[in-house]
Amino acid sequence: xxxAVYHGPRDIRVETVPDPALQRPTDAVVRVVNAAIxxxxxxxxxxxxxxxxxxxxxxxxxxxxxxxxxxxxxxFKRGDIVAAPFSYSDNTCDYCHAGIYTSCRHGGFWGGADExxxxxxxxxVPFADGTLRPIPAAVAHDExxxxxxxxxxxxxxxxxxxxxxxxxxAGSSVAVIGDGAVGLCxxxxxxRSNAARIFALGHHAARLELARAFGxxxxxxxxxxxxxQKIIDATDGGVAxxxxxxxxxxxxxxxxxxxxxxGTLAYVGVPYGVSTFNARxxxxxxxxxxxxxxxxxxxxxxxxxxxxxxxxxxGAVLTLRLPLEGTxxxxxxxxxxxxxxxxLEISAV
Amino acid sequence: xxxAVYHGPRDIRVETVPDPALQRPTDAVVRVVNAAIxxxxxxxxxxxxxxxxxxxxxxxxxxxxxxxxxxxxxxFKRGDIVAAPFSYSDNTCDYCHAGIYTSCRHGGFWGGADExxxxxxxxxVPFADGTLRPIPAAVAHDExxxxxxxxxxxxxxxxxxxxxxxxxxAGSSVAVIGDGAVGLCxxxxxxRSNAARIFALGHHAARLELARAFGxxxxxxxxxxxxxQKIIDATDGGVAxxxxxxxxxxxxxxxxxxxxxxGTLAYVGVPYGVSTFNARxxxxxxxxxxxxxxxxxxxxxxxxxxxxxxxxxxGAVLTLRLPLEGTxxxxxxxxxxxxxxxxLEISAV
Numbered sequence: 001x002x003x004a005v006y007h008g009p010r011d012i013r014v015e016t017v018p019d020p021a022l023q024r025p026t027d028a029v030v031r032v033v034n035a036a037i038x039x040x041x042x043x044x045x046x047x048x049x050x051x052x053x054x055x056x057x058x059x060x061x062x063x064x065x066x067x068x069x070x071x072x073x074x075x076f077k078r079g080d081i082v083a084a085p086f087s088y089s090d091n092t093c094d095y096c097h098a099g100i101y102t103s104c105r106h107g108g109f110w111g112g113a114d115e116x117x118x119x120x121x122x123x124x125v126p127f128a129d130g131t132l133r134p135i136p137a138a139v140a141h142d143e144x145x146x147x148x149x150x151x152x153x154x155x156x157x158x159x160x161x162x163x164x165x166x167x168x169x170a171g172s173s174v175a176v177i178g179d180g181a182v183g184l185c186x187x188x189x190x191x192r193s194n195a196a197r198i199f200a201l202g203h204h205a206a207r208l209e210l211a212r213a214f215g216x217x218x219x220x221x222x223x224x225x226x227x228x229q230k231i232i233d234a235t236d237g238g239v240a241x242x243x244x245x246x247x248x249x250x251x252x253x254x255x256x257x258x259x260x261x262x263g264t265l266a267y268v269g270v271p272y273g274v275s276t277f278n279a280r281x282x283x284x285x286x287x288x289x290x291x292x293x294x295x296x297x298x299x300x301x302x303x304x305x306x307x308x309x310x311x312x313x314x315g316a317v318l319t320l321r322l323p324l325e326g327t328x329x330x331x332x333x334x335x336x337x338x339x340x341x342x343x344l345e346i347s348a349v
Numbered sequence: 350x351x352x353a354v355y356h357g358p359r360d361i362r363v364e365t366v367p368d369p370a371l372q373r374p375t376d377a378v379v380r381v382v383n384a385a386i387x388x389x390x391x392x393x394x395x396x397x398x399x400x401x402x403x404x405x406x407x408x409x410x411x412x413x414x415x416x417x418x419x420x421x422x423x424x425f426k427r428g429d430i431v432a433a434p435f436s437y438s439d440n441t442c443d444y445c446h447a448g449i450y451t452s453c454r455h456g457g458f459w460g461g462a463d464e465x466x467x468x469x470x471x472x473x474v475p476f477a478d479g480t481l482r483p484i485p486a487a488v489a490h491d492e493x494x495x496x497x498x499x500x501x502x503x504x505x506x507x508x509x510x511x512x513x514x515x516x517x518x519a520g521s522s523v524a525v526i527g528d529g530a531v532g533l534c535x536x537x538x539x540x541r542s543n544a545a546r547i548f549a550l551g552h553h554a555a556r557l558e559l560a561r562a563f564g565x566x567x568x569x570x571x572x573x574x575x576x577x578q579k580i581i582d583a584t585d586g587g588v589a590x591x592x593x594x595x596x597x598x599x600x601x602x603x604x605x606x607x608x609x610x611x612g613t614l615a616y617v618g619v620p621y622g623v624s625t626f627n628a629r630x631x632x633x634x635x636x637x638x639x640x641x642x643x644x645x646x647x648x649x650x651x652x653x654x655x656x657x658x659x660x661x662x663x664g665a666v667l668t669l670r671l672p673l674e675g676t677x678x679x680x681x682x683x684x685x686x687x688x689x690x691x692x693l694e695i696s697a698v
Contacts, residue, residue, distance in 0.1 A: 094585075095610055100635055103610035165635070236443075252628075261444055261452035264637075271628040279601075279623035282640030283616065286449055286514070289638045291631030 003120025004327045006056045009047030010335075012328045017057070020116050020124035025072035026090075028128035030082060033140075033349050034150050035118045036061040036318065037330045037342040038086075039180050040270050045331050048272055052112075059119025060086040060110040061154045063135060063146070065349065067122065075129040081140040081349065082132040083304075084118070084125060085297040086110065086154045091130030101295035104130075118153075119327055121346060133300040139307055140349050147315030147343055148307045151185065155341070156303060156314035157296035158268050159185030162243035163193060165266035165290040170194040173235050177222065177255050178245035179207035181317040181341040182268055184214055186243040188312050191215025199231055199239065201254075207340060210316060228257045239263065247271045253278070261285040266292040318343040352469025353676045355405045358396030359684075361677045366406070369465050369473035374421035375439075377477035379431060382489075382698050383499045384467045385410040385667065386679045386691040387435075388529050389619050394680050397621055401461075408468025409435040409459040410502045412484060412495070414698065416471065424478040430489040430698060431481040432653075433467070433474060434646040435459065435503045440479030450644035453479075467502075468676055470695060482649040488656055489698050496664030496692055497656045500534065504690070505652060505663035506645035507617050508534030511592035512542060514615035514639040519543040522584050526571065526604050527594035528556035530666040530690040531617055533563055535592040537661050540564025548580055548588065550603075556689060559665060577606045588612065596620045602627070610634040615641040667692040 003017045020029050038061055043049035066080045076082065089096050089104035096104050106127065111117035116124050125131055133152075139145040148156070159182050168174050172195040176186045179202025190198045191214060200211035201222040208219045218234065220227050232238050238260030244251055247269025255265045256278050264287065267274075277289060306312040320339040322330050323346075330342035352366045369378050387410055392398035415429045425431065438445050438453035445453050455476065460466035465473050474480055482501075488494040497505070508531050517523050521544040525535045528551025539547045540563060549560035550571040557568045567583065569576050581587050587609030593600055596618025604614045605627050613636065616623075626638060655661040669688040671679050672695075679691035 098611055100611045103634060165637075262447055262449045267628075267632065271632055274628035275626070276624050277626050277638075279616075279620040279640070282638070283620055283642050285452060285640065286642060286644070287640050288514075288613075289626075289631070291628070291634065291636050293632050293635060295635070 001121040002324055003117060004058050006044055006052055006058045007054045010045060012045065012058065012331050014325050014327050017120065020122050022068055022070050023124065024126070025070040026127050026129065027070040028066050028073060028076055028125045028132065029068040030064040030084065030123050030125050031067040032062045032064040032118065032121055032123060032346045034063050034146065035059050035344045035346060036150055037119070037334055038154055039182065041331070042335055043270065043272065045335060056113055057111045057115065057117030057120065059117040061150060062118035062123060063150050063153065070128065073129050076132055081135040081137070083135050083149055083153050083300055084123070084132055085300065088126050088131040089297060090127040096130065099295060099298045101297040102293050119344060121324065131297065133297065136304065136308055139304065144315055145307050147318045148313060149304065150343060151314040151317060152296065152300045152303050154296060155181040155317065156185040156188065157299040158182050158294040159243070159245065160189040160299050160303060161292050161294035162186045162245065162266045162268040163189040163241070165292040166241035166243050166264045168193050168195055168241045171196045172241050173197045173239040174241045174243065175199040175201060175231060175239045175258055176243045176245060177201045177251050178269065179204050179211060180245060183245035184210055184317050185314050186245055187211050187214040187216050188314055192306065192312060197235070201227060204337065228254055231258045235260065237261065243268060245269050247274065249274050249276065256281060256287065259287045261287070264288040264290055266290040268292045268294060317341045321345055350470040351673055352466060353407050355393055355401055355407045356403045359394060361394065361407065361680050363674050363676050366469065369471050371417055371419050372473065373475070374419040375476050375478065376419045377415050377422060377425060377474045377481065378417040379413040379433065379472050379474050380416040381411045381413040381467065381470055381472060381695045383412050383495065384408050384693045384695060385499055386468070386683055387503055388531065390680070391684055392619065392621065394684060405462055406460045406464065406466030406469065408466040410499060411467035411472060412499050412502065419477065422478050425481055430484040430486070432484050432498055432502050432649055433472070433481055434649065437475050437480040438646060439476040445479065448644060448647045450646040451642050468693060470673070480646065482646065485653065485657055488653065493664055494656050496667050497662060498653065499692060500663040500666060501645065501649045501652050503645060504530040504666065505534040505537065506648040507531050507643040508592070508594065509538040509648050509652060510641050510643035511535045511594065511615045511617040512538040512590070514641040515590035515592050515613045517542050517544055517590045520545045521590050522546045522588040523590045523592065524548040524550060524580060524588045524607055525592045525594060526550045526600050527618065528553050528560060529594060532594035533559055533666050534663050535594055536560050536563040536565050537663055541655065541661060546584070550576060553686065577603055580607045584609065586610065592617060594618050596623065598623050598625065605630060605636065608636045610636070613637040613639055615639040617641045617643060666690045670694055
């Protein structure tokens with residue numbers, strides 16, 4: 001089969017790799033219909049994540065059709081249309097039972113040296129019953145809704161997890177830092193929770209326009225040196241909830257500076273070079289910092305219902321469609337920020 | 350009147366200072382019956398907190414009797430026996446209504462250049478209706494229970510706040526770092542919440558014995574280089590809740606290392622020199638860090654009920670009784686750790 005392979009910084013190639021096969025009776029092999037390129041795929045692409053070896057498989061956001069089902073599967077069978085969270089999990093361990101599927105004692109992540117990546121024609125899915133979630137036919141056969149379903153595997157569920165971990169609820173004041181796909185999806189989540197005020201911090205006009213369409217009530221230029229003070233003034237002390245969707249020291253510091261006493265900052269971006277925090281401010285103001293790698297499996301069903309009903313449209317963050325062969329171009333387009341996020345059209349439903 | 354005055358590192362004197370008087374109709378003047386010396390008083394005493402000026406008043410834990418009541422008071426009158434949280438608050442602002450009295454928009458703290466300190470004969474209490482809590486006669490006239498009531502002004506309520514912020518509930522696994530008064534009180538709180546397993550980390554035998562009496566199920570020598578691994582092994586991955594009651598970088602790092610995925614570390618010790626955190630571990634394991642300056646006013650009534658019923662005995666952390674004149678000796682005894690915490694006997698109930 002064909003799949004994207006990482007060969008080094010700015011060197012992603014689509015190559016022939018071994019076809020996956022069932023290895024254990026709890027496996028499934030999924031034929032990928034759509035995959036996406038994630039902002040976090042850019043860390044190795046840009047050479048910032050240095051733990052990637054040439055030949056690694058890449059991609060962790062995909063939806064598809066069960067091609068082969070292991071003998072022990074009870075939930076899924078050949079032909080089922082499924083969404084795969086960005087991590088696999090057995091759904092039997094204590095961490096899974098606590099809803100933290102990303103910490104599954106037997107789980108793991110797509111791609112790398114040991115697993116198939118999502119950006120390819122097929123993926124062997126370990127613990128398929130514990131990992132996959134069904135996609136309703138009405139979603140699968142609607143191109144726009146199918147794109148939204150694809151976002152539930154990562155960015156939409158990740159943005160939502162940020163809101164969950166930041167304590168967003170009806171009436172909350174929320175600030176979302178970052179106008180990438182995850183930040184935009186966090187705005188959808190905050191709006192869906194009836195947050196009263198939603199600040200979108202970013203600096204790309206087109207993306208901030210989408211933020212407004214998704215429900216942001218206030219657009220703030222994150223490069224404005226007075227950005228923090230403006231938010232503090234507008235909220236008489238800061239926002240209750242911050243979703244930090246970048247993962248840098250500067251954005252974390254900006255985030256902490258705008259949390260009001262008793263509030264929470266959740267960070268959903270993989271942190272690179274983040275090491276310090278304002279311990280005294282957190283202490284004096286009873287602020288929490290919540291790490292938030294999203295156990296997206298926990299949210300797919302709930303959010304899928306909103307996709308079915310047309311209540312949310314996170315697929316709008318997928319601003320460029322390419323065939324699998326176009327994957328390297330997709331990375332390039334995301335790297336130079338000429339597109340928000342790429343959807344790969346790999347096979348028919 | 351007589352009161353303790355800070356003159357510089359290791360230089361606390363009991364001197365004659367001006368008698369306080371009502372300044373606003375919402376004030377009260379409280380005659381202090383008992384005050385305590387707090388671990389955080391040692392920061393200026395040891396010269397680590399450098400923002401203290403000579404002549405500052407000190408002490409923020411006291412109980413007493415209302416000597417004069419301002420004309421606008423509706424809750425308290427002359428003769429009432431009261432406990433004062435370590436911060437004063439108007440109980441009318443949005444932060445007070447959210448229960449974060451320490452962030453009151455018009456509140457403040459005892460001592461310093463502007464307010465009376467708790468270690469003295471009288472204290473002017475701003476916003477007395479919003480600040481003070483009543484002490485039942487049955488507690489006030491029982492020496493042991495009165496000592497426990499004194500701890501509700503700070504250390505017991507602070508230990509409890511640590512448990513609240515760390516999410517301790519029935520069945521939780523908890524680790525408390527620090528065997529000072531606050532750490533010991535956190536153990537009382539965890540035990541009171543029916544936590545299943547309570548690790549006490551410290552290195553003073555007598556204090557750890559008290560930890561055991563307060564409900565700790567496991568005693569761990571915090572100087573053992575394998576302390577963290579032992580707790581991780583004993584809990585198959587770490588504890589759900591950590592209450593960090595020291596406030597140093599080393600104890601914060603130790604705390605984060607023993608939190609299980611999905612867990613929370615709350616820190617109740619004023620952080621000195623704490624600036625870094627393991628952002629990647631917090632992210633990957635969905636861990637939260639919660640700053641936790643205790644709004645003790647929020648807890649006094651609830652905990653007082655347990656004192657009335659004899660269900661908790663936090664007064665046991667007050668291991669040395671001295672008259673007001675002995676305050677300098679009390680600081681010395683706490684500084685050299687020959688006693689856990691000092692109760693000052695200032696006037697009769």
